[in-house]
Amino acid sequence: MKRHLLLPLFVISLLIPVASQAAEPHDAIKPVPREGGWMKRHESFNKRVAMGDADVVFIGDSITQGWEGRGKGVWEKFYGERKAVNLGIGGDRTQHVIWRLDNGNLYNITPKAAVIMIGTNNSGSNTPEQIAEGVTVIVKQLREKKPETKILLLAVFPRGANKDDSRRQVNEKTNAIFAKLDDGKHVHYLDIGEKFLEKDGTLTKEIMPDLLHLSEKGYTIWAESIEEKLSALLGEKKS
Numbered sequence: 540m541k542r543h544l545l546l547p548l549f550v551i552s553l554l555i556p557v558a559s560q561a562a563e564p565h566d567a568i569k570p571v572p573r574e575g576g577w578m579k580r581h582e583s584f585n586k587r588v589a590m591g592d593a594d595v596v597f598i599g600d601s602i603t604q605g606w607e608g609r610g611k612g613v614w615e616k617f618y619g620e621r622k623a624v625n626l627g628i629g630g631d632r633t634q635h636v637i638w639r640l641d642n643g644n645l646y647n648i649t650p651k652a653a654v655i656m657i658g659t660n661n662s663g664s665n666t667p668e669q670i671a672e673g674v675t676v677i678v679k680q681l682r683e684k685k686p687e688t689k690i691l692l693l694a695v696f697p698r699g700a701n702k703d704d705s706r707r708q709v710n711e712k713t714n715a716i717f718a719k720l721d722d723g724k725h726v727h728y729l730d731i732g733e734k735f736l737e738k739d740g741t742l743t744k745e746i747m748p749d750l751l752h753l754s755e756k757g758y759t760i761w762a763e764s765i766e767e768k769l770s771a772l773l774g775e776k777k778s
Contacts, residue, residue: 567665567673570638573630580628585643587624593648594622594773598636598677599656602696602752603627610758617762621773624648632660633673640680649685652772654765656693658713659706659751667712670695674717678726689772691765692720694730698751702740727772731764 572578587593595618597603604627606614614623626644628635636657655677661670674692681690694714699707714730721728735746735757742750746757753761770777 565665565669565672567633567661567669568637568676569634570641571634572638572642573635577628577630577635581639581642581644584624584626584639585646588644588646588648591647592622593624593650595652595654595769596624596626596645596648596650597654597656598640598644599627600631600660601627601629602659603656604629605752606758609753609755610761613755613758613762617766624650630660631657633657633670633677637673637676637680640677640684645681645684650688651774652689652691652769653681653685654691654693654769655681656695658695659698659710662695662698662706662709662713667709667716670709670713671716674713675720678717678720682725686725690726691769691772692717692726692728693765694718694728694732696753697732697735697742698747700742700750704750727768729765729768731761734760734764 572581597606603625606618606625606627614625626639628639631639655674657677658670658674661673665673678690678692681688695710697707698704698710702708714732718728718730720726735753736742744750744754746754746760748754
């Protein structure tokens with residue numbers, strides 16, 4: 540009788556460690572909406588894309604939304620005649636973008652290019668690995684929903700006064716992970732972070748007044764730094 544109990548007990552002993560190691564998915568990949576003004580802005584995006592006629596979309600958080608603020612003039616100069624749509628919402632994390640893309644932000648459009656820059660708002664609560672996984676989900680969504688769209692995946696911009704800033708360090712480690720998503724064909728990774736920094740790696744308030752959000756000069760640097768690559772992804776002919 541005892542010999543018959545040995546096998547089941549052995550099997551159970553193997554399963555217990557496995558079960559204990561199983562963890563709930565982290566929040567950076569759990570799609571979730573937000574409330575209040577966020578939902579109104581999200582719904583405004585859905586109304587815009589329902590109209591179609593969008594060649595390029597910018598997907599991100601408040602730094603992307605800022606194209607409508609300090610970056611407005613730069614946006615008009617670089618993207619005003621390019622059928623560009625701003626899909627940035629202040630405060631967004633990867634999980635919020637994941638939810639938006641599954642709930643209408645890409646409806647009825649097939650952009651030639653999508654510019655993604657997201658993750659800095661996750662840097663205070665998620666690990667680089669978790670944030671990179673969130674970014675990976677977003678890229679996968681774009682690839683599955685809009686396979687013809689070329690993706691310009693930007694490294695998360697630097698933040699904080701210098702390289703000792705803990706969140707900047709998280710962003711840098713995150714970038715190193717999701718940079719591997721670049722396949723040279725559909726997904727193109729570009730790190731323009733150094734363009735915002737001084738030679739010693741410091742970030743000035745002239746570029747980011749609060750050491751996070753861009754000034755008009757910062758938006759100019761952004762636009763100029765991605766222009767060559769974006770133009771190529773849009774299939775534009777050089778004059």
